[in-house]
Amino acid sequence: MLKIDCHSHISGRFFKWGVELKSLVEAADKLGIDKLCCSIPIVEGMPTPSEFKTCNNEMVKAMKEYPDKILGYCFVNPGYQQESVEEIERRVLEDGMIGVKLYNQYRCSDPVVYPVVRKAVELKVPILQHAGYLTDPAEAARQPNISNARDISYLASLFPEAMIIEAHLGGGGDWEWALKVLKNTRNVYVDTSGSVIDCGIIEKAVKLLGADRLLFGTDLSMEEGIGKILGAEISEREKSLIFGENMRRILEARSR
Numbered sequence: 001m002l003k004i005d006c007h008s009h010i011s012g013r014f015f016k017w018g019v020e021l022k023s024l025v026e027a028a029d030k031l032g033i034d035k036l037c038c039s040i041p042i043v044e045g046m047p048t049p050s051e052f053k054t055c056n057n058e059m060v061k062a063m064k065e066y067p068d069k070i071l072g073y074c075f076v077n078p079g080y081q082q083e084s085v086e087e088i089e090r091r092v093l094e095d096g097m098i099g100v101k102l103y104n105q106y107r108c109s110d111p112v113v114y115p116v117v118r119k120a121v122e123l124k125v126p127i128l129q130h131a132g133y134l135t136d137p138a139e140a141a142r143q144p145n146i147s148n149a150r151d152i153s154y155l156a157s158l159f160p161e162a163m164i165i166e167a168h169l170g171g172g173g174d175w176e177w178a179l180k181v182l183k184n185t186r187n188v189y190v191d192t193s194g195s196v197i198d199c200g201i202i203e204k205a206v207k208l209l210g211a212d213r214l215l216f217g218t219d220l221s222m223e224e225g226i227g228k229i230l231g232a233e234i235s236e237r238e239k240s241l242i243f244g245e246n247m248r249r250i251l252e253a254r255s256r
Contacts, residue, residue, distance in 0.1 A: 001239065001240045001243045001244060002034055002240075002243060002244030002245065002248065003031075003032055003033045003034050003035075003216060003226075003243045003244050004033075004034060004035040004037065004215075004216065004243070004244040004247040004248060004251075005028065005033050005035065005036045005037060005216060005217055005218050005222075005225070006037045006128070006165065006191050006193075006215040006216060006217045006247045007037065007128060007165075007167055007168065007191045007193045007215075007217030007218065007219050008024065008036045008037060008038045008039075008217070008218060008219065008220060009038055009039060009040065009041070009219070009220060010024055010038050010040060010058075010059075010062055010070075011040075012040035012054075012055055012058040012059075013054055013055075013058065014040070014042045014047070014051055014054065014055060015040045015041060015042065015043065015055065017043070018040065018220070019220055021062050021065065021066070021070075024036065024038075024220075025066055025069055025070070027222055028069065028222070031222055031223070031226050032226075033218075033222075033226075034069075034244065035069060035070075035071055035244075036069060036070055036071065037071045037072075037073060037098060037099070037128075037247070038059065038062065038070055038071065038072055038073065039055075039059065039072065039073035039074075039075050039101035039128065040055040040056070040058050040059050040075060041055065041075045041101055041103045041130070042055060042075070042077075042103070043103055043104070046077060046079060046105055047077045047105070048077075048080070049077075049080050049083040049084075049087070052075050052076050052077055052084075052087065053087060055075050056072075056074055056075060056087065056091055056095075056097075059072040059073070059074075059075075059097070060072060060091070060095045060097075063095070063096065063097075071097075071098045071251075072091075072095075072096075072097045072098065073097060073098065073099045073100060073101035073128055074087060074088050074091040074092065074097045074099070074100050074101065075100075075101040075102075075103070076088060076100065076101075076102070076116060077105050078102065078105065078106055078110075078112050078113045078115070078116045079105060079106065079112060081112065081115045081116075084115070084116050085115050085116060085119045088100055088116065088119050088120065088123070089119060089123070092123050092125055093123070097125075098125060098126075098251055099120070099125045099126040099127060099128060100116060100119075100120050100125060100126070100127045100128070101127075101128050101130075102116070102127060102128070102129050102130065102147075103130045104130055104143045104145050104146045104147070105145060106145055107145050107146070107147045107151045108129050108131075108147040108151050108152060108155045108164075109147070109150075109151040109152075109154045109155055113155070114158070114159075117155065117158075117159050117162055118159070120162060120163075121159055121161045121162050123254070124163075124253045124254045125163070125253075125254065126163040126164070126165055126189075126250050127162065127163070127164050127165065128165045128167055128191075129147055129152055129164060129165065129166060129167060130146065130147065130167050130168075131146065131147045131148055131149065131151075131152060131166045131167050131168075131172050131178075132146055132148065132168070132171070132172030132173045133148045133149065133172065133173040133174040133175075133177050133178055134146065134172075134173040135173050135174055136173075148172075148178070148181075149166060149177070149178040149179075149181035149182050150181055152164055152166050152182070152185075152188055153181055153182055153185045153188065156185045156187050156188045157185070159187075160187055161187070162187060163187060163189070163250055163253065164187060164188045164189070165188075165189045165190070165191055165215060166178065166182065166188060166189070166190045166191070167191055167193065167217070167219070168191060168193040168194035168217065168219045169190050169191065169192055169193070169194065169196075169201065169205060170192060170193060170194030170195065170196035170197065170198075170201060170221075170224075170228065171193060171194020171195060171196055171219055171221070172194065175196065175198070175201060175205075176204065178190070179204060179205055179208045179209060180208065182209065183208050183209065186213075188213070189213050189214070189215050189246065189250070190205060190209060190213060190214055190215070191214075191215045191216070191217035191219075192205070192214060192215065192216055192217055192225065192228065192229065192242065193217030193218050193219035193221065193225055194219055194221060194224075195221040195224055197224050197227070197228050201228065202214075202228055202229055202232035202234065202242075203232055203233055203234060206232075206234050206238055211234065211237075211238035211241045211242055211246075212241055212246060213246070214241070214242045214246065215242065215246055215247050215250075216229060216242050216243045216244065216247070229242055229243060
């Protein structure tokens with residue numbers, strides 16, 4: 001089966017939690033992952049245009065080093081609206097980036113994010129939105145502006161042509177709550193990444209959303225990411241959709 005990891009990271013100047021590029025590619029090859037959709041976000045504070053441009057420069061360099069393996073998301077801080085919109089347009093049209101990465105600087109339901117979404121719709125590229133319904137008070141306090149499924153559903157209702165990916169179902173707190181909120185929001189996809197491998201997580205997601213709205217991702221939990229889908233009690237056709245066909249369809253939207 002085609003395997004496209006829709007959510008991965010490499011390390012960078014401002015992002016020390018990623019994996020060194022060569023090691024990531026070697027691991028993907030061993031696991032049979034054909035493509036890695038990567039970003040280099042800044043996970044704390046309010047990154048300036050200079051800082052998020054540095055992240056994207058590093059991402060483009062990785063794309064050029066492994067052109068058949070690495071696909072890059074453009075990371076921006078929507079608080080700098082003009083700079084973010086210009087950066088997305090340049091990176092997608094000139095550097096071949098495949099989407100937009102948003103982190104926890106603003107809730108995605110905040111109007112400050114809307115210009116970024118409009119640009120993504122115009123360019124027909126997806127938005128990978130960091131998200132979680134956090135139940136741990138300390139973690140929730142550390143990320144006061146983290147988006148959750150309700151924020152994403154609201155944004156999707158405002159921009160029905162947007163392709164929005166809620167990040168890491170298996171790493172964002174109460175995943176069952178998220179699935180229920182997103183059940184009827186057809187233009188939102190959910191990626192399966194994260195280290196959580198609760199029994200039935202994939203089966204429940206297929207039941208509530210349908211296999212055509214799930215995207216294989218690892219967020220660097222690579223063995224767990226592969227295993228939770230291979231071990232799920234779903235059909236081979238559903239596994240094929242999740243592993244790669246759905247993300248391929250999203251990536252091909254630009255040429256339609």
